[in-house]
Amino acid sequence: MDSNDAPLGYDAFRRTCPSHTVLEMLASKWVYLTVCALRRGRMRNGELARKLEGITPKMLTQTLRVLERDGLVRREVYPVIPPRVEYELTELGQNLAGLLSQIRSWAEEHAPDIKDARARASANRQDDMAVLP
């Protein structure tokens, strides 16, 4: 059994395994970014909306609801006017945030490499075109 095999009967490669659905949930750029943003500490909806450039209110709410449902984020409502709601990572969420931050760092570090690779790929497609009559 190597590190590609499941440790305790859970195997993300199997469609029906609970861990597979967890992976599905994590496979969203807004989940990544929201969890990373909350690493700093609790934030309000508006703060998150400003931090997560380009997110729509709908997506933000939807993402936070999923994270809350799955026990990664805690939502605290202050019964005041105007409304005040704060979000923070649970312990489980903080645990995950470390990993997701590494992915984010990786993306930032290797963005140039991937940009180059994409440029080469599209250049090759140009070449293919060039040899056609």
Next chain:
Amino acid sequence: MDSNDAPLGYDAFRRTCPSHTVLEMLASKWVYLTVCALRRGRMRNGELARKLEGITPKMLTQTLRVLERDGLVRREVYPVIPPRVEYELTELGQNLAGLLSQIRSWAEEHAPDIKDARARASANRQDDMAVLP
């Protein structure tokens, strides 16, 4: 500057940053699983199709093309009959595979926690229902 700030001008929180598009590319369960599967070593299309339970041939091809375009996977074609094509991680891909494997392990380890959280969440919704007329 804390670990949530970008190190070299790259910032995945910014919509137009190249690292944001990298994150978008990574945010796919099939990308996760394909890269994890290739960690063992080079594999043929058919092997991958069997390993990635539930993937359609179309999605498999599409995922491999994206990974190849972005320089994470190398595709080698043997000009034989019947066709033989092998895929393997590039150095960049292997670099990433370590991180993605950690995510996969996390998903497998914490699948029970998240299952519980989901169960609690839906139980609470039931409660909400119960107090309605």
Next chain:
DNA sequence: GTCATTACTATCCATAAGGTGCCTATATAT
């Protein structure tokens, strides 16, 4: 009275993701 604030909800719509089925090539085996 009405405007701003805040954190949402509720719609609608365009796009994208994903699924299905059929097609290609050719050497070997039956």
Next chain:
DNA sequence: ATATATAGGCACCTTATGGATAGTAATGAC
């Protein structure tokens, strides 16, 4: 002659996702 194996491509269709837009509540400021 027909079937099999392999790695796709291509066209079509349905569903899901994301985005845009507008609306809600309750209060204090003006």
